[in-house]
Amino acid sequence: MAKFVAVTIIVIAVLSAIPILLHTWAAPEDISTHGHLIDEQTSETMAEAGISFLAAQFLLAIFIWMFSNRGPDAKIKNFPGGAKVLVIAALLLVGAEVLALGVFGVKAWADVYLVAPSANAIPVQVQAGQFAFYFRYPGPDGTFGPAHPELINEGSQNFFGLDPEHDTDSRDDIVTAEMAIPVNKEIHLLMHSKDVGHSFFVRELRVQQDFVPGLDVSLHFTATKVGKYEIVCTQLCGLGHYNMKAYLSVMSQQDFDDWLKKEQAMQ
Amino acid sequence: MHDVAAHAAHHAPPTSFIRKYVFSLDHKVIGKQYYALALVAALVGMVLSWIMRIHLGWTNAAIPGLQLLSKNGAPGGVLTPEYYLQLMTMHGTIMVFFVLTTAPFAAFGNFFLPIQVGAEDMPFPRFNMMSFWVTFAGFVVLMAAFFVGDGPSLGGWTQYAPLNAVGPVAGPGQGMGVVLWMASIALFCVGQLLGSLNFIPTTLDLRAKGMSLMRLPLTAWAWFITSCMGLTAFAVLMPACILVILDHVAGTSFFVPSNLVINDQLQPHSGGSTLLWQHLFWFFGHPEVYIAIVPGIGIVSHILITNMRKPMLSQRVIIYSMGALAVLSYMVYGHHMFVSGMNPVSSLAFSFPTLVITIPATIIVLIQVFSLYGSKLRINSASLFALGFISMFVSGGVSGFFLAQPSIDIMLHATYFVVGHFHMVMGVAAMFGIFAATYFWAPKMFGRMMNETLGRIHFWLSFVGAYCIFMPFHYLGMAGNIRRYSSFPDDFLQPLIPVHRWITVAALITGAAQLIFVYNLIHSRFWGKPAPDNPWEATSLEWSTPTPPPWDNFAGKLPVVYHDPYQYGVQSSVGDYVMQASPEQVKTEHDEK
16 A cells, blocks of 8 residues: 555656646736746746655655555664754755745836836726726826716716716716727726726736725736737626626727727717 | 643533533533534535536536525526525635634644643633534524525635625625624634633643653644634634624724725715725634644644654654744735735735745655654554645645745736645645544544544545646646636636536545545444554553543543653563653653753
C-alpha cells in the first residue's frame, strides 16, 4: 500500500503539471499596455510555485516509499542537519522568493493603481446595476451632467438619473449599453454602482475592479488591439449575476469617432 | 497546573439519560455531540455540492425529488439560477462553520484536550454544554432558512454588503433568509467563544503534575492556539452579524450607503459603508482559515509521530510556527480585498505579510516531510490521511503564492482558481485531518476499532478524487472562469463546460466514496473489534486511560507526567516507546530542553 500511495502521489503531481506546461487552459492574449507586467509576474510565480509543488510532492512520495513498513530491526535515524537546516532553508529560499515576488510585483500593481491617469485620458463612466452595465460618454462639452438617483428609471431608459431639462451638462451626454474605446488611447474609467456590489472584469485587458456602492472608484488602461471583448461581472450581485455582461469594442480612432456620432444621434 | 485557584469542575457522574447524553457536562460527550453535528452538517453540505455540480455540468438537468425541497427554486427538479446561489450559500456556510470549525477544533478538542493535559474536565462544564447547544441552535436556525418564505440567502458565505442589508428587494432570500443566516452565525460565534473560554484555561491551568507547556502534545498546542484565535475572530464577527440584523429590522444603515436605487426604488438608507462589512468579515474570515487548519496541523503531526515511531525533528519549531501562523493571520486579511476598492496602497501593505505567512507554513511542511526520513512509518488509515493532508496542504498552499500578490489577483480574483485554492488548503486538507483523527481516535472515543481495509479504500478514492476535482478548478481559474455563476452563458466560458462535467463526475464518485467512511464509522461503532487501551502503542495521556475513558477521565487518580510527549525510538519495558505517565526511566535522545 505504501509504495502504491507513493506512486499515486508522483503520478498526480506530474499529471497536474502537464496542462500548466502545455498552457492547455490559459488566459487569453493580453491587449493592454500594462498586462505584460501581470503576465510576467504570473509566469515567474508559476515557476517558483511549480518547483515547490513538485519538489514537496516528490520528497513526500520518496520518503513514504523508502521508510514505510520497515522491519522491526530497522534503525531510527534523523535527517542530517535536523530542524535547523530546514528552518534556515525555508527562511532563505522562501524569504528570497517572497522578497522577489513582493518587490517585483509592486511595479505591476503600481502601474495600474498608483499612477494617476494622464490629463488627456478619455473619460468613460460605467454604471453597474442588477444585472447590466451602462456606459456614459461626456459628449462634446467634455463634462458629465450630474446624476440624480431619484430619477433613475429603467422603464423610461433613464439609467443614470439624468435631468437634461435642468442640467445643461447632461444634454450632450451619450449613454450606451455597449462600451467602445479607441485603440492605443488611455481610458479613464469612472465606476459607479447604483445598487449593490458588482465588478468590472475584462480578461484580455487584465483589468478587474469592484464597484463600491456609495463610493465611486476609477481605473485607467490602454487597449492595444482592435476587437470585441466580453465585460463580465465577478462580484456576486444577485440572481442574474451569471448573466450580467456587456461588450467592449476596441476600435480605430476613426471608427470610434463615427460610433460616438451614431450613438449621439440616437440619444 | 500549579495554580490552586484553578481546577477542573468536579461534577458528579450523571445518572439520568438526559444528563448523560443530552445536556451533559462531560467534555467527552460534548465532543461526541460536536462530532455528530459535524457529520450531519458535512453530509448535508456534500449533498448540496452534488446538486450544484450536476447543475454546473448539465444546466437543464432535472434532479429527481429536488422540487420537494423548493417548488419555486427547483420547478420539476431543475435548479433556477437563484436557487443555485441559495444552495451555494448554504454549502459554504455549513462547511466552513459547522464542519471545518466544529470537527477539528470543537469535537476532537473537547474530547481530547482535557485528557491530554491530564485534567478531569474543563473548568466551566456548564459553559461547555452551553457552547454545544448554542452551536446546535445556530445550525437549526440556519437550516430553518430552507423552509421560510423564499428560502435561504443567495449572498454567498461571505454575505457582502449591501446585498446582505437591503432586504428582499435585492433578491430571493435576502429578507428573512439573511436575518436567519446572521442570527445563526451570531449564535455560532457565541458557542465558539464559550468553547475558547474553556480551552484556554484548560491548557494553562489544568495541566497535571509534571505536564510543563513543552510537554504538551502538538494537538494540545494546536487547540490552544486555535482557541486564542477563536476568541478574537468570533468576537468581531458576532457584532457584525448583529449590525446587519439591525439594518434589516431597526432601520439602521451600518452597511448601506445613501442613494442606492434597486428595482427603480430609492432605498431608505443613508451613511453606511459597504467596505466596513468586508473589513469586519475578513478580520474574522482569514483567522478562520487557520482556525480550520491549525488543529489539522497538530492532529496530523501527532498521528504521524505515533506512526513514524520517532518525534518530529523539532517540536518547538512546529509550535512556534503554528503561533506565527496565528499572529500573521490577523495581518493578512486584506488580501481578500485587493480589488475591492480599498486604498490600493493598503493592498501592498497586506500583500507582504501574506507572502511572509508562507514561511511558517513552509517550515511546518518541511519539518513534517523531513521527519519521515529515517522513520519506521506504519501505514494505516490514520497515517495515510495524515500524509494526504500534507500533500493537499502543499498543493493548496502553493496557489496562495499567486493570490498573495495584488497584481496577479487582478486576473485570478473571484475565479475558480480561488475556489480551488481554498477547497484544497482549508477544505480537503482539513477534512483529511478530520478523517485521520477519526481513524486514530475512534478506538478511544467509541471503544471499537474501525475497519482498516475500508479505511484504505476510502483514503485512496478520496485522495485521487479530491485531486481530480480541485486541480481542474485551478486551470479553470487561469482561463478566467468566474465563480458563483449558476451557468456559463459567456462566450469565453462555453468551451470550459467539458471541464466542469469532468469535475461533476469526479465529485459524484468522490462523494459516494465518503459513504464508505460513514458505513465504517457506524458499523464499527456497534460491531467493530473491541479496542484495547492503547492500540497504536502511543505515548500521550489519552492512551493511559481505560477505553472508553470513565466520566472523570482517570478514574479518580490524576496522572503524573514524567516525559516529553513523544518518547518513541527508545527501549522500555513495553516496547519502543514510553508513555508520558510512566515513571520508567529510559535512555532518550529526544528530550528537547
